Amino acid sequence: MDQRPPEPRWQVTIERALFASRWLVVPFYVGLLLALVMLFVVFVKGLLTYLPKVFLLDLNTVILATLALIDIALVANLVVIVVLASYEMMVSRIDTEHERPGWMGALGFGDVKLKLFSSIVAISGIQLLKLFMGLGGTNQPPADTLFWLVVVHVTFVISTLLSAISEWVSSQAKAKK
Secondary structure (H helix, E strand, O other): OOOOOOOOHHHHHHHHHHHHHHHHHHHHHHHHHHHHHHHHHHHHHHHHHHHHHHHHOOHHHHHHHHHHHHHHHHHHHHHHHHHHHHHHHHOOOOOOOOOOOOOOOOOOHHHHHHHHHHHHHHHHHHHHHHHHHOOOOOOOOOHHHHHHHHHHHHHHHHHHHHHHHHHHHHHHHHHHO
């Protein structure tokens, strides 16, 4: 048997304080849940703006409105994933009587990061699509603005791909051990 000498009291106190400090992130998660409420309000507001005049709208306007709502839904999903996965990773396991989504408890930091990057790419792509669909209209953005938005989107795509490759290489290395 390995008999280690007891740790000094100050060391135990510091380690307990460090471990307890994980609860300091909970207010951040509560803030994100409040942001989720804001997203819900904006979603409903957008829906209520277009629904009453749905029979007067042309296809392009309906598509743009739908893309805006999809955008909000993607961000809302992202907030839920970040809050739940981060809480379970950093603070405490969530015990629930209800059915748990399959990803809860199974996502690590790399998985959450990839979901975050993928969502950013999707949101950026939707923003670009909305801009391109609006070309030729009255609120046409300058060409250099479009150029830089495409550059930013491609940067997001490349970052996501590199992150995914990095996670894959890391998982392959762990699997070999």
